[in-house]
Amino acid sequence: MTSLEDVSLHLNNKISSIKRSLQLKSMGNDPSLTTVLQKIGLELPSIQNCLDTFQGQIQQQQTEMKSLEDLKNSVQRNSEVAHHLLENIPAHLPRKASQNSMANPKDDKFQRDPIQPVPEKKSTKPKHIVREIEYLLMEEFNHVPGYMKGRMTYDQINAVIHELNAAVKAKYKILNQPLKSLTHLTRNQYNNFKEQETKETKGQYFFVEADIKDFTRLKVDKKLQGIFNILRHCHRLREVRGNHLVRYVLL
Template identity: 50%
Template sequence: MDLDDLCFHVNSKISKIKKTLQLRHIGQDPSLNNVLSKVTYEMHLLCELLNKVETEVQRQETVAKSLKELQATVERDFKEASHLGDNIPPHLPKKCPNSNSVPGEAPPVDVKVVVQEPAKKPVKEKHIKEMELITVQEFANVPAYMKNRLTYEQINHFIEDLNKAVVGKYKIMHQPLKTLNNVARKQLGRFKEEETQDTKGQFFIVEQDIKEFTQVKVDKRFHGMLSILRHCHRIRELRRKGIVRYLIC
């Protein structure tokens, strides 16, 4: 530090001491009392305002943090929903649109009064019992040695194929004999020969039905999938006279 810097430093200290001495006696001047009171009041208001600003800033920071968390949650849910939308299992049932309706067009309203003939009583269609699809939880509980390399989707496709055989067989059995062609009549004869006292009131198929109504190959993989269906209580086997009957549970 040179001499000029030292002089500047000393003069600055002397100036501050003079101002302090002047302010020390300002409260004793009656003419300045009102000014000091106003300054004190304004300082008090300023402190309150600063406290409110600080509180609001803290609140806004909390809101901003919550909004960021909400944004992250929405983005995660959107990704999951998009993934589900792009990977809908093909075996899920889909709503069949009305063939007479036009997309985006409201159904027409018929305002005419028409005297209709008495409607004939509809023929009640007989119910055909089908296997329910395997759930994800059920498939997870299947022992690994049964699954081998089979997937959840493959098992449910297999169930859908077996249901085709069930429906194909029992539609023939529920039709009047006179409406059947020669092939269907021969099939009906075989169906009745395969029935026993134990199958009365039950829905079942045999390997021949699977061959005739589906494209499923009766091989080692076929029997492996049947083991999973037995484990999940979708079918049970009944062996009589050299024929294995797969009863729908």
């Protein structure tokens, strides 16, 4: 709401502007001031050029300030992302082995003879290499539809992959052992594994829900089924159904 003081100030400004206009008009009729007014008129273009130059410099400074502000925001975002990555390193990534504290090599007390490597005995038995599910890359995770991911995080999915790989490794360790070396329990497991195989799974690595329960700490629930959907979407698994059994085949 406009106050009386505001109205009074506005009227005084208007009166002052009228007075200055009348003064300038009277100056134009004064022959003694004609030369001064002409000089002022000649100086106006140069003054306008200076003002234009200042305006251009101000605009340039504003553009540079905006670029610097954008750069500052970008650096800040990258710093936050780097800090987040540092604080949330996935558990499945290999870590650098910690080095034992080394003594001062100049001190004879702490000098030790170099340890000679023990030659490994060559085994005549062929090694069975069990295939594993490849971990998801962050780029792949970002391209998974939101309705599939829900609240699941990148680290949670790769942690499940780690557990599934452990189950596959444990299962095929039994399958790759000679029958004579198996215990009664492992022989029953071996026979069950063989019964689960079909023509579609021949030569492939797969697991079933029973393997998850036997060899991992995972719970077979809706959340795990949601992760299976993501792994199928990312071409890590495919399903082979038959005889009331779902086989999850590694791709």
